[in-house]
Amino acid sequence: MKSLTCLPLMIVITGGLLLPVQAQVEYTGSAAIEQRYYLQDALYPQQTRDDLSGYYSPELYTSFNDGSDSLLFKGFYRFDQRDSERTHGDIRELLWSHVGDDWEVKTGIGKVFWGQTESLHLVDIINQTDAIESIDGEDKLGQPMVALSLYKSWGNFTAFVLPYFRERTFAGVDGRLRGPLPIDSDSALYESDDEEKNLDWALRWQHTLGDWEVGLSYFEGTSREPEYVPNLNTKGELVISPYYAQIEQFGVDVLTIVDAWIFKLEAIQRQSATQDYWAAVGGFEYTSVGVFDSVYDIGWLMEYQYDDREGLAASAAQNDLLLAARWALNDIDGTSVLFGVVQDLDYSGVRSALIEASSRINDHWKWRLDAYLFSSDEPAEPSYMLRRDDYVQFSLEYYF
Amino acid sequence: MLIQRFFKAPHSILVISLMLLTWCFSSQVLAQSAEEKGLAIAKERKLRDRGWSDSVGETSMILRSPRGDETERKMRIKSLEVQSDGDKGLTIFDQPLDVKGTAFLSFSHPLQADEQWMYLPKIKRVTRIQSKNKSGPFMGSEFAFEDMSSFEIEKFKFKYLRDEKYQGQDCFVIEQTPIDEDSGYSKNITWVDKEHYRALKVEYYDRKNSLLKILTTHNHQLYLDKYWRPMEMRMENRQTGKGTDLITHSLKFKTGLADNDFDKDSLMRAR
Numbered sequence: 001m002k003s004l005t006c007l008p009l010m011i012v013i014t015g016g017l018l019l020p021v022q023a024q025v026e027y028t029g030s031a032a033i034e035q036r037y038y039l040q041d042a043l044y045p046q047q048t049r050d051d052l053s054g055y056y057s058p059e060l061y062t063s064f065n066d067g068s069d070s071l072l073f074k075g076f077y078r079f080d081q082r083d084s085e086r087t088h089g090d091i092r093e094l095l096w097s098h099v100g101d102d103w104e105v106k107t108g109i110g111k112v113f114w115g116q117t118e119s120l121h122l123v124d125i126i127n128q129t130d131a132i133e134s135i136d137g138e139d140k141l142g143q144p145m146v147a148l149s150l151y152k153s154w155g156n157f158t159a160f161v162l163p164y165f166r167e168r169t170f171a172g173v174d175g176r177l178r179g180p181l182p183i184d185s186d187s188a189l190y191e192s193d194d195e196e197k198n199l200d201w202a203l204r205w206q207h208t209l210g211d212w213e214v215g216l217s218y219f220e221g222t223s224r225e226p227e228y229v230p231n232l233n234t235k236g237e238l239v240i241s242p243y244y245a246q247i248e249q250f251g252v253d254v255l256t257i258v259d260a261w262i263f264k265l266e267a268i269q270r271q272s273a274t275q276d277y278w279a280a281v282g283g284f285e286y287t288s289v290g291v292f293d294s295v296y297d298i299g300w301l302m303e304y305q306y307d308d309r310e311g312l313a314a315s316a317a318q319n320d321l322l323l324a325a326r327w328a329l330n331d332i333d334g335t336s337v338l339f340g341v342v343q344d345l346d347y348s349g350v351r352s353a354l355i356e357a358s359s360r361i362n363d364h365w366k367w368r369l370d371a372y373l374f375s376s377d378e379p380a381e382p383s384y385m386l387r388r389d390d391y392v393q394f395s396l397e398y399y400f
Numbered sequence: 401m402l403i404q405r406f407f408k409a410p411h412s413i414l415v416i417s418l419m420l421l422t423w424c425f426s427s428q429v430l431a432q433s434a435e436e437k438g439l440a441i442a443k444e445r446k447l448r449d450r451g452w453s454d455s456v457g458e459t460s461m462i463l464r465s466p467r468g469d470e471t472e473r474k475m476r477i478k479s480l481e482v483q484s485d486g487d488k489g490l491t492i493f494d495q496p497l498d499v500k501g502t503a504f505l506s507f508s509h510p511l512q513a514d515e516q517w518m519y520l521p522k523i524k525r526v527t528r529i530q531s532k533n534k535s536g537p538f539m540g541s542e543f544a545f546e547d548m549s550s551f552e553i554e555k556f557k558f559k560y561l562r563d564e565k566y567q568g569q570d571c572f573v574i575e576q577t578p579i580d581e582d583s584g585y586s587k588n589i590t591w592v593d594k595e596h597y598r599a600l601k602v603e604y605y606d607r608k609n610s611l612l613k614i615l616t617t618h619n620h621q622l623y624l625d626k627y628w629r630p631m632e633m634r635m636e637n638r639q640t641g642k643g644t645d646l647i648t649h650s651l652k653f654k655t656g657l658a659d660n661d662f663d664k665d666s667l668m669r670a671r
Binding site: 026028030061063070097099101102104111112113116138149151156206208213255257259260262285287289290295297330331332333334360363364366397399400 | 463465471472495496497498499500513515523524525526527528530532533535536537540584660663664665669671
C-alpha cells in the first residue's frame with residue numbers, strides 16, 4: 001500500500017500548483033481484496049478455479065472560486081492474479097466543473113448515469129462498460145466529454161460532446177466468464193473512418209412532474225455495445241473482434257410512485273446501417289417496512305426485459321423476467337442481502353441467479369459476498385458460454 | 401330609587417337571569433376544548449419558529465447498542481424554510497466512509513407525501529425514493545425518517561393534556577396523533593415549555609400503543625435572537641435498550657441558500 005500512496009501525493013502537489021493557495025484537496029477513496037472461487041471445472045484449459053484480485057481507487061477533490069469551480073480526479077487500478085487483461089487501470093474521472101446559477105459546464109473525463117430501472121440499463125449510454133470488472137455491467141470507464149447543463153423550471157437539459165471513444169474491456173485467455181475464443185480488444189473494428197476519434201454527441205432532458213420522473217435522450221455516434229465478428233489477429237490466430245457500428249438511439253425513461261409501489265420503465269429505439277430495433281425493460285418495486293414486527297425492510301423487485309432483435313442477438317435480455325428480494329436489516333452495520341433470479345421466458349432451462357450480501361465491520365472496513373449462478377442448456381443463448389462459470393466471491397473493502 | 405325600580409320590575413329579574421345564563425354559557429364557549437388548546441399551542445410553537453429562512457449544520461449521530469458499544473455517523477444538513485409548504489432539506493453523509501458523499505434530498509409537504517431523492521456517488525445515480533417508508537430507521541439509528549422531517553401542524557391532531565413541570569420548567573403536555581397511516585406511531589406526547597415553546601421531551605408510542613422511544617432535548621441555544629435549537633437530542637428506545645444521540649457541532653442561519661441549492665442536480669454537487 002505504501003508505494004501506491006505516492007501517486008496521489010504527486011497529483012496533490014502538481015494539482016496544488018494550479019490552484020489558489022488556500023484550496024484544500026480532499027483525498028478519499030477505496031481499496032479491496034477479492035477472492036473468487038468457481039464452483040465447477042473450467043470449460044477451457046487456460047482457466048483456473050480460484051482467482052485472487054484487488055483494486056485501489058483514490059479520489060481527489062478540490063473546489064475554488066467560492067465553490068463555483070471544482071476539480072475531481074478518480075483513479076482506478078486492478079490487479080488480477082490470473083487474467084492479465086483484468087489487470088488494468090483507468091481514469092474514471094478527471095473533471096473540471098464550473099457551475100453558474102442555473103447552468104453547469106463539465107470538461108474532462110466524466111461519468112454519467114441515465115435511467116430508472118435496476119436489472120438492465122438500456123438508456124444509459126454515455127460511458128463504456130468496464131465489462132471485465134463485473135458481470136452486472138455497473139462499472140464504467142471514464143468518458144472524455146464536454147457537457148453543458150441547464151437547470152430550468154422546465155427540467156434539466158444537458159448537451160454532450162464526446163470526442164473520444166472507449167473500447168469495452170473483455171476477459172483474456174486466462175480469464176473466465178468468456179466464450180470459447182477470447183475477444184481480442186487489440187483488433188477492434190470500427191464503422192467510422194475516424195475509429196475511436198469519431199465525434200459522438202448526445203442530448204438529455206430529465207424532469208420531475210409531481211409523482212413522475214421523466215427522461216428523454218438522444219445519442220448519435222459509436223455504439224458502446226459491440227457486435228462480434230471472427231477475425232485474424234496480427235499473429236494470424238483466429239480471434240473474435242469487437243465491431244463498433246455507428247448508431248442513432250432514442251431513449252425514454254420513466255418512474256412513478258403510486259402508494260407504496262414504484263413503477264419503472266426504460267425503452268430505446270436503436271438504428272445502425274444493419275439493424276433497427278427496439279428494447280424495453282420495465283417493472284415495479286414494492287417495499288414492506290418493518291416486517292415480522294422488526295425494523296427489517298424487504299424490498300420486492302420484478303422487471304421484465306424485452307429486445308425485439310430476432311435470432312442470435314448480442315443481448316441476453318430478450319424475453320426475460322427478473323425477480324428479486326432485498327432484505328435490509330437497518331442495523332448499525334448497514335447489513336443487507338439481495339437475492340435475485342433472471343428467468344429466460346423463451347427457454348425454461350436458461351436462468352441465472354445472484355446473491356449479494358454486505359455489512360460494515362467498522363468505519364473503514366466492510367465485507368461483501370457475491371455469488372452468481374448460471375444455468376443454460378440452450379447453445380443459442382449468450383449465457384450458454386457461462387454455464388460452467390458459477391462463482392462465489394468474498395471481498396474485504398477498505399474506505400478512506 | 402333606581403334600586404327600588406330595579407327590584408320591582410319583574411322583567412328586570414328576567415333580564416338579569418338571562419344575562420347570567422348568557423355569561424355562563426359564553427364562558428363555556430370561550431373555554432377551549434382540549435383539542436383546541438392543543439392546536440393553539442402547536443400553532444404558537446410553529447409561529448415562533450417562522451422566518452429562519454435557511455440553515456447549515458454539522459452534526460454527529462452517536463449510535464449506542466444495549467451493551468454500550470458506540471458508533472459515530474457524521475453528516476451535514478442544509479435546510480430551507482418554505483412558506484406555506486413543508487421545508488426542504490439536503491443531508492450529506494460524511495461517515496461511515498463507505499457511504500461518504502451519499503446525499504438525501506427531501507421536500508416535505510404538510511398533507512401530500514414528501515418528495516425524496518437519494519444520490520449514490522459510486523454510480524453517479526440520483527434515484528427518486530419512496531417517502532412512505534417513513535417509519536424505518538434513519539441510517540440504522542433510533543431516529544426514524546419521520547422524526548427527522550420538519551414539524552408541520554397539518555401532520556397531526558393535537559390534544560392538550562395538562563400543565564406539568566419538567567426539569568424545573570413549566571410545560572404544556574400535548575398529545576399528538578399522526579394523521580398519516582404510514583406513521584410508525586399511534587401517538588406521541590410532547591412536553592413544550594411555556595416560555596419558549598420548545599419541545600423538551602417527546603414520548604413515542606408504537607402502533608400497539610406501548611411506549612417505544614423517549615426523546616429528550618438538551619443544551620438549547622438561541623440563534624438570531626429568536627430561534628431556539630437543541631445542540632443535543634437523545635433518543636432512547638425503551639423496547640430494545642438502544643439509543644442515539646444527535647449532536648449539532650455547528651449551526652448557521654441565513655447563509656443565503658436558495659431553491660436551486662435543493663435541486664436534483666445540486667445533489668450531485670453536494671460534497
